[in-house]
Amino acid sequence: MSKSDPRDIDEDAILKGMSPEEIDALEYELLEMDPENAILPAGYRQRDQTKKSPTGAFDRDALLDHLEKTALEHEDRDDLVPFTGEKKGRAFVPKEGHGKIPDHEQITLEPELEEALKNATDAEMCDIAAILGMYTLMSNKQYYDALGTTGTIANTEGINSVVKPDAFKIFPDEPPNPTNVEETLQQIQKNDSSLFEVNLNNIKDIPIPTLKEIFEAMKGNTHVESLSIAATRSNDPVAYSVAEMLQENTTLQSLNIESNFITCEGMNAIVKAMANNTTLTELCVVLYTVCCQRCSHRRGLTLNYDRLH
Numbered sequence: 001m002s003k004s005d006p007r008d009i010d011e012d013a014i015l016k017g018m019s020p021e022e023i024d025a026l027e028y029e030l031l032e033m034d035p036e037n038a039i040l041p042a043g044y045r046q047r048d049q050t051k052k053s054p055t056g057a058f059d060r061d062a063l064l065d066h067l068e069k070t071a072l073e074h075e076d077r078d079d080l081v082p083f084t085g086e087k088k089g090r091a092f093v094p095k096e097g098h099g100k101i102p103d104h105e106q107i108t109l110e111p112e113l114e115e116a117l118k119n120a121t122d123a124e125m126c127d128i129a130a131i132l133g134m135y136t137l138m139s140n141k142q143y144y145d146a147l148g149t150t151g152t153i154a155n156t157e158g159i160n161s162v163v164k165p166d167a168f169k170i171f172p173d174e175p176p177n178p179t180n181v182e183e184t185l186q187q188i189q190k191n192d193s194s195l196f197e198v199n200l201n202n203i204k205d206i207p208i209p210t211l212k213e214i215f216e217a218m219k220g221n222t223h224v225e226s227l228s229i230a231a232t233r234s235n236d237p238v239a240y241s242v243a244e245m246l247q248e249n250t251t252l253q254s255l256n257i258e259s260n261f262i263t264c265e266g267m268n269a270i271v272k273a274m275a276n277n278t279t280l281t282e283l284c285v286v287l288y289t290v291c292c293q294r295c296s297h298r299r300g301l302t303l304n305y306d307r308l309h
Contacts, residue, residue: 122160139163177203181210188217188224197226201256206232215241219248230258230284239266243273246280254282 018026028047035045041060109117120128129137130146141163179200187195198214200206211234218224229238239262242255267285274280 141166174202177201179203181206185210185214185217188214188221191221191223193223195224198224199226199228200232201228201230203232208235208237211238212241215245218245218252221249222251225251226254227252228254228256230256232259233261234259235261236263236266238262240269243269246270246273246277249277250279252280255280256282256284258284 015023034040037045041058041063043058117125126138126142127146130143135143177200179198181200181203184195184198184200188198200214206229211229211232214229215238218227234257238259239257242257246252246255262285270283270285274283
């Protein structure tokens with residue numbers, strides 16, 4: 001015997017066959033109430049338990065005013081046990097010598113040092129505690145402020161002062177990269193002798209084909225010594241173009257292709273190509289260490305480590 005699918009039930013047909021009383025009962029069951037909301041009147045926090053019609057219009061503000069007026073007019077009842085102010089019990093009297101440091105634990109200092117500590121202010125004591133490494137006696141801000149200055153008292157208040165946050169510092173956004181990608185590509189293709197450094201960092205709208213053209217042109221370029229395309233959304237196809245360029249270029253010394261879109265395969269291709277390149281001395285790829293730990297060409301990276309660093 002197969003069970004019927006609840007999705008096959010025709011709700012409209014069921015509703016049409018219900019009587020008005022059944023529909024009212026269904027609406028009553030589907031009412032959404034909030035019984036935990038103390039601000040709502042009782043009638044709005046539970047289902048209607050009666051069929052009686054309201055005797056008048058409901059005015060919430062008038063009801064609140066009435067309740068407040070009634071509460072103010074009602075006199076407070078007298079306490080069953082009035083407070084007389086009588087003190088009961090015995091007052092605490094500390095024992096003689098309580099709180100003093102035992103003789104065998106007392107430290108004798110030089111007279112000059114003892115005189116200096118006796119006359120030191122709370123702020124100076126706070127700095128001394130920070131220098132001695134007693135960071136538990138103060139806030140982190142007081143501790144690092146004291147360690148970051150020399151010759152002056154960093155803290156203006158004592159150890160027991162109220163901790164206040166630093167004023168919020170607004171740092172302006174970095175200006176956009178002004179490099180013209182098309183003009184730079186043409187200069188690389190023409191092997192312009194005045195172009196020694198190419199910086200395309202943070203230009204996120206460079207098409208992938210354009211990046212591949214740049215590395216294609218770099219194969220025969222003999223003047224560019226530094227190339228950086230960090231945060232340009234470079235991916236594996238760009239990494240393969242970089243690998244091909246490294247096998248032919250003999251001038252480039254620094255390469256930065258920081259990107260989170262290059263996988264192990266793209267990094268492996270670059271590491272293989274570096275085995276035949278003798279001029280590159282600096283390479284930066286985000287997460288390249290993690291990638292190489294999961295891939296099969298860690299030996300290739302080890303062989304090039306001494307030359308890159």
